[in-house]
Amino acid sequence: MVAPATQDKPKIHDMGIAQGAAKLTPERIEVVIRQFLKNETGARLKAYLETCVHCGLCSEACHFYLSNDNDPAFAPAAKVKQTLGEIVKHKGRVSPAFIEKACEIAHTECNLCRRCAMYCPFGIDVAYLMLVMRRICHLLGTTPQYLQDTAHSHSATLNQMWVKEDEWIDSLQWQEEEAQEEIPKLRIPLEKEGADVFYSVIGPEPKFRAQLIYQAAVIMNTAGVNWTMPATPGWDNSDMCMYSGDNEMMARLKRAHFETAMRLKVKRIVMGECGHAFRSVYDMGNRALGWRMPPIPVVHAIEFYYELLKSGRIRIAKKYPTPVTIHDPCNVVRGRGLHEMLRYVADALCEKVVEMHPNREHNYCCSAGGGVINTGPPFKNKRVTGNRVKAEQLFRVKTKGVKTVIAPCHNCHGGLEDIIHVNQLGLELKFLGDLIYETMEKPE
Amino acid sequence: MHAVYNFVAGPLLWVTAAVFLGGVLYRLVSMALLARKKDLVVYSYMDLRYALRSIMHWLAPFGSLNSRRRPVFTIVTFTFHVCLFLVPIFLFAHVVLWKQSWNVSWWYISEATGDVLTLVVIAACLFFLVRRLVLPDVKYLSSASDFVILALVAAPFVTGFWTYHQWIGFRTMGIVHILSGEILLMAIPFTKLSHMIFFPFMRGYMGSEFGAVRHARDW
Numbered sequence: 001m002v003a004p005a006t007q008d009k010p011k012i013h014d015m016g017i018a019q020g021a022a023k024l025t026p027e028r029i030e031v032v033i034r035q036f037l038k039n040e041t042g043a044r045l046k047a048y049l050e051t052c053v054h055c056g057l058c059s060e061a062c063h064f065y066l067s068n069d070n071d072p073a074f075a076p077a078a079k080v081k082q083t084l085g086e087i088v089k090h091k092g093r094v095s096p097a098f099i100e101k102a103c104e105i106a107h108t109e110c111n112l113c114r115r116c117a118m119y120c121p122f123g124i125d126v127a128y129l130m131l132v133m134r135r136i137c138h139l140l141g142t143t144p145q146y147l148q149d150t151a152h153s154h155s156a157t158l159n160q161m162w163v164k165e166d167e168w169i170d171s172l173q174w175q176e177e178e179a180q181e182e183i184p185k186l187r188i189p190l191e192k193e194g195a196d197v198f199y200s201v202i203g204p205e206p207k208f209r210a211q212l213i214y215q216a217a218v219i220m221n222t223a224g225v226n227w228t229m230p231a232t233p234g235w236d237n238s239d240m241c242m243y244s245g246d247n248e249m250m251a252r253l254k255r256a257h258f259e260t261a262m263r264l265k266v267k268r269i270v271m272g273e274c275g276h277a278f279r280s281v282y283d284m285g286n287r288a289l290g291w292r293m294p295p296i297p298v299v300h301a302i303e304f305y306y307e308l309l310k311s312g313r314i315r316i317a318k319k320y321p322t323p324v325t326i327h328d329p330c331n332v333v334r335g336r337g338l339h340e341m342l343r344y345v346a347d348a349l350c351e352k353v354v355e356m357h358p359n360r361e362h363n364y365c366c367s368a369g370g371g372v373i374n375t376g377p378p379f380k381n382k383r384v385t386g387n388r389v390k391a392e393q394l395f396r397v398k399t400k401g402v403k404t405v406i407a408p409c410h411n412c413h414g415g416l417e418d419i420i421h422v423n424q425l426g427l428e429l430k431f432l433g434d435l436i437y438e439t440m441e442k443p444e
Numbered sequence: 445m446h447a448v449y450n451f452v453a454g455p456l457l458w459v460t461a462a463v464f465l466g467g468v469l470y471r472l473v474s475m476a477l478l479a480r481k482k483d484l485v486v487y488s489y490m491d492l493r494y495a496l497r498s499i500m501h502w503l504a505p506f507g508s509l510n511s512r513r514r515p516v517f518t519i520v521t522f523t524f525h526v527c528l529f530l531v532p533i534f535l536f537a538h539v540v541l542w543k544q545s546w547n548v549s550w551w552y553i554s555e556a557t558g559d560v561l562t563l564v565v566i567a568a569c570l571f572f573l574v575r576r577l578v579l580p581d582v583k584y585l586s587s588a589s590d591f592v593i594l595a596l597v598a599a600p601f602v603t604g605f606w607t608y609h610q611w612i613g614f615r616t617m618g619i620v621h622i623l624s625g626e627i628l629l630m631a632i633p634f635t636k637l638s639h640m641i642f643f644p645f646m647r648g649y650m651g652s653e654f655g656a657v658r659h660a661r662d663w
């Protein structure tokens with residue numbers, strides 16, 4: 001009873017998936033899957049698969065479904081049906097071609113944004129199921145090439161971008177020197193034991209967006225925060241292994257991150273503006289390590305900025321003049337409930353905030369999350385066209401005079417940038433850090 | 445005919461009760477044990493307060509955003525589920541049987557009301573059927589078993605209605621009625637109808653994760 005919709009999708013060639021699948025045989029697939037199902041999955045998989053009543057109530061939760069003209073193949077439950085559903089039904093006896101298709105679905109047609117869990121009466125967690133599917137892909141050696149490359153970087157260097165230890169320290173010192181021209185007494189303290197705050201960032205910050213570290217330094221110094229950054233691997237809080245199904249590496253990464261915080265005896269970890277990294281530290285990495293909650297308090301930048309503004313440690317000299325809108329990143333909104341704090345911060349910084357709808361917990365994902373943007377160029381068009389609804393949301397607020405989109409998440413930035421560019425929306429993207437830096441009172 | 449009737453209304457009823465109750469218990473216990481073995485997170489994060497908060501929002505008509513967005517479906521599915529329980533338990537003819545068999549009794553609904561509620565269930569089943577055939581996403585998701593289950597649910601109501609109105613062949617229909625009811629009950633634990641058993645746990649778990657861990661709402 002499978003409608004032909006899926007067959008119309010153009011086939012995308014990804015080396016990682018194709019070459020991995022070329023090495024597979026049906027026997028090998030069956031052995032791996034059976035072992036996996038037996039050893040690593042249990043009640044949740046069973047209950048989710050057996051309880052789904054195929055009602056389609058979750059379809060409209062998904063931006064992929066909505067953006068692809070309600071193509072049934074993109075409905076959350078349909079993605080499960082085409083992947084794990086078949087695998088469990090046939091007890092792992094599926095072909096390499098099937099695995100290829102299932103990998104593509106799990107890796108590039110779901111952002112693991114969990115919106116559908118809020119639309120299914122049973123709270124069936126399709127994001128969890130897609131992660132289970134990705135784990136199978138990982139075990140079979142069929143992970144999209146670009147994503148696997150980042151995962152390799154994590155395992156070789158403990159950061160996402162192949163940044164070497166001395167390069168990391170160099171970048172920090174370079175940013176410190178730059179910032180000292182503006183604020184002569186500014187420091188980026190390295191390896192300071194017992195600091196209140198361990199500021200951790202994602203790999204791309206020292207590599208491509210060093211100005212964010214600069215801005216963070218200015219904010220920390222102005223607010224008089226007792227902070228530090230580590231000089232050792234463990235500074236990177238990002239985690240593509242969580243998304244590639246490499247759970248062992250996910251655990252190693254989080255261990256390095258938490259242990260760095262412990263070694264420095266800091267009071268808490270404050271994370272830069274990244275959603276997936278937050279999910280990894282707060283929700284998944286800790287579980288992989290056997291911690292119910294992170295062993296040390298973890299705070300996302302939104303919450304931290306909220307504290308600084310609310311307590312008056314940062315004061316705003318002149319609010320950002322043109323209207324802005326807020327993109328709620330799933331991983332810190334549906335994943336941590338920071339939406340009201342985000343609005344408090346945005347209101348404190350900007351003259352006028354125009355809401356997109358739906359928003360807060362019901363926001364649409366940017367379509368970059370869940371590692372989808374990290375599957376790289378082969379899937380870019382699919383990702384961008386798969387989020388027409390976001391483009392429409394953005395267009396609607398643009399007609400209300402919005403010029404700037406606040407997105408306190410690196411992935412969202414990447415994803416929204418593409419959406420804005422492809423749809424020629426001409427909107428500007430900002431992190432909260434950008435706006436605070438621009439609007440705050442700085443020491444002379 | 446009598447022998448068949450005596451069988452379905454006698455021993456088979458006991459079998460049904462045993463399979464249904466035993467099945468429900470078995471599904472619950474085995475799932476709980478499996479979770480204890482493989483999904484310890486479920487126990488770590490389950491939080492009564494947030495579980496109930498979520499369940500309440502989903503059990504209240506129009507309590508969740510999705511149910512507000514689909515008023516027709518919401519009304520149909522809520523009345524359907526309510527009638528589904530009311531009719532077998534509170535129909536006069538059934539209350540009499542409860543009394544005869546187990547000597548327990550409770551209030552009952554008037555015959556006319558029972559008639560209407562039965563029609564509501566049948567109409568709702570038709571609604572679900574049409575939905576499955578017409579809406580592309582639901583059609584895509586549906587497999588043969590989904591239709592069979594729908595038929596299983598509708599059967600006792602159609603046959604009951606038939607029997608009550610003493611249409612042609614109603615004696616046979618009466619037997620089919622009892623039999624189909626029994627099959628339905630026995631199928632609950634072992635088919636997708638088990639969503640009845642697992643709903644509170646699944647919604648409760650998601651509610652707990654959303655509420656206690658993620659500090660967000662899930663409705």
Ligand code: SF4
Pocket residue numbers: 061062063064075076079109110111112113114115116117126127365
């Ligand atoms: S992208 Fe989000 S809404 Fe769509 S299936 Fe994945 S988790 Fe569900």
Ligand code: SF4
Pocket residue numbers: 051052053054055056057058059076077119120121122123124585
């Ligand atoms: S996942 Fe939930 S909402 Fe979606 S089809 Fe299954 S039961 Fe219905």
Ligand code: SF4
Pocket residue numbers: 111112113275276328329330331332364365366367368369370409410411412415
């Ligand atoms: S990238 Fe942003 S919007 Fe997309 S999943 Fe992550 S947090 Fe959500």
